[in-house]
Amino acid sequence: MSEKASNGPIRCKEARKLIEKSFYDTLTIPEQINLAGHLMECSDCRLWNETERWVRQMARSFFPQQEVPYDLQRFFHKLTPS
Amino acid sequence: MTQQVHYLSEKEKKQLFNREFLPYMNDLYNFAYYLTKNKEEAKDLVQETVMRAYERIHQYAPGTNAKAWLLIILKNLFINQYRHKRRIPGRVSYEEYQSTAAEHPIIDTEREIFDSPLSGEVAAAFNNLPPDDRLIIYLADVVELKYKEIAHILDIPVGTVRSRLHRARKALKKMLLKYARTMGYITDEDFNESAVSSAPPHQKADVVKSKKS
Numbered sequence: 565m566s567e568k569a570s571n572g573p574i575r576c577k578e579a580r581k582l583i584e585k586s587f588y589d590t591l592t593i594p595e596q597i598n599l600a601g602h603l604m605e606c607s608d609c610r611l612w613n614e615t616e617r618w619v620r621q622m623a624r625s626f627f628p629q630q631e632v633p634y635d636l637q638r639f640f641h642k643l644t645p646s
Numbered sequence: 647m648t649q650q651v652h653y654l655s656e657k658e659k660k661q662l663f664n665r666e667f668l669p670y671m672n673d674l675y676n677f678a679y680y681l682t683k684n685k686e687e688a689k690d691l692v693q694e695t696v697m698r699a700y701e702r703i704h705q706y707a708p709g710t711n712a713k714a715w716l717l718i719i720l721k722n723l724f725i726n727q728y729r730h731k732r733r734i735p736g737r738v739s740y741e742e743y744q745s746t747a748a749e750h751p752i753i754d755t756e757r758e759i760f761d762s763p764l765s766g767e768v769a770a771a772f773n774n775l776p777p778d779d780r781l782i783i784y785l786a787d788v789v790e791l792k793y794k795e796i797a798h799i800l801d802i803p804v805g806t807v808r809s810r811l812h813r814a815r816k817a818l819k820k821m822l823l824k825y826a827r828t829m830g831y832i833t834d835e836d837f838n839e840s841a842v843s844s845a846p847p848h849q850k851a852d853v854v855k856s857k858k859s
Contacts, residue, residue, distance in 0.1 A: 588792050619819050623787040626772045632675045636689050640671060643663070643700060 574598045579609050583616060659703050666712040667699060673789050674716055680784060681724045691727070695720040714795040721799060771821035779814035786811055 574582075579602040582595050591599065603610050632640075654662065674695060678688035698719050699706075706715055772780060785796045793811075797804040 588786065588790070615819055615823065616815070619815060619822060620787045622768060622822060623772075623783050623818075626769065627676070627680065627784055627788045629672065629676050629788070630679065632671050632692075633685070633689060636671075636675065636692060639693055640668060640696065643696065 573605070574602050576602070576606060576609050579603070579606065580612060583609070583613050587616070587620065654704070659700070662703060662706075662708060663700060666706075666708060667696075667716060670713045670716055671696075673713060674720060677717055677784075677789060678720060678724070680781075681721070691720060691724060694723055698723065711795060713789075714791065714798055717789070717791075717799050767825045768822065771818060771825065774821065775814055775817060779810055779817070782807060782810050783814050783818065 579599055582591060582599045585591060585595070586599070603613065671692070675688060675692050678691040678695070679685065682688045682691060695716060699716055702719075706712070772783075775783065781800070782796060785791050785799065786793075791799070793804050793807045796807045800807070
């Protein structure tokens with residue numbers, strides 16, 4: 565099924581669904597166009613988008629990602645020597 | 647189309663392991679640390695997971711989601727170890743582990759001092775979340791799994807993932823925005839319902855109008 569950018573402007577509810585989707589999946593081109601169009605004219609959704617991104621950033625800072633310790637890396641290399 | 651790998655030689659298994667699994671070792675280690683809250687235990691858990699994955703590599707369909715597959719093995723091993731440690735002859739459910747986790751917040755002193763750049767109030771916002779919600783936030787925002795993968799790992803429906811994530815984000819956002827406002831990072835104008843709720847206020851008004859008419 566081919567997707568097209570909608571004729572009329574999308575509503576906030578759809579826009580927020582697309583924003584949410586953009587965090588865990590890639591948006592299709594029509595979806596990107598629709599979302600960009602909506603964000604240009606809706607300050608509420610722009611703000612919502614920014615706060616969503618900010619919360620995600622905070623979540624990442626709260627759970628800092630660490631590198632695998634050296635001894636564990638050695639274990640992987642022992643398991644699968646090249 | 648994916649294929650099972652029963653016929654792979656030892657060399658091919660190693661290649662498959664290096665190609666598909668090795669890139670996710672950081673995620674695996676961090677998830678193990680999230681669950682165990684201890685570096686040594688996390689290392690042991692990852693080692694065991696990797697050994698188990700390698701032994702059962704024939705069950706993995708190349709090209710499918712290696713990250714989710716590894717995380718499921720790790721989670722199951724962790725639950726088994728947890729049961730073993732408790733030395734309870736009966737069953738220990740994942741929910742039971744989650745309720746225990748509620749009593750022991752995720753932040754340990756070492757992490758709080760050296761790792762987390764966040765202030766106490768922000769950390770408290772995360773610790774105030776129920777453990778189920780915190781785990782879903784972690785899997786979605788930090789490990790960057792798709793809803794379907796989270797559902798698969800936690801063995802719950804996708805709809806439940808969606809609703810829990812929505813609830814958790816809303817609660818978190820409310821707490822964080824309140825903090826940002828008290829600290830003066832945002833103005834009162836910024837702090838309005840539309841920044842928190844996924845249902846825009848003017849659309850709620852539309853619904854009321856249409857009901858009246």
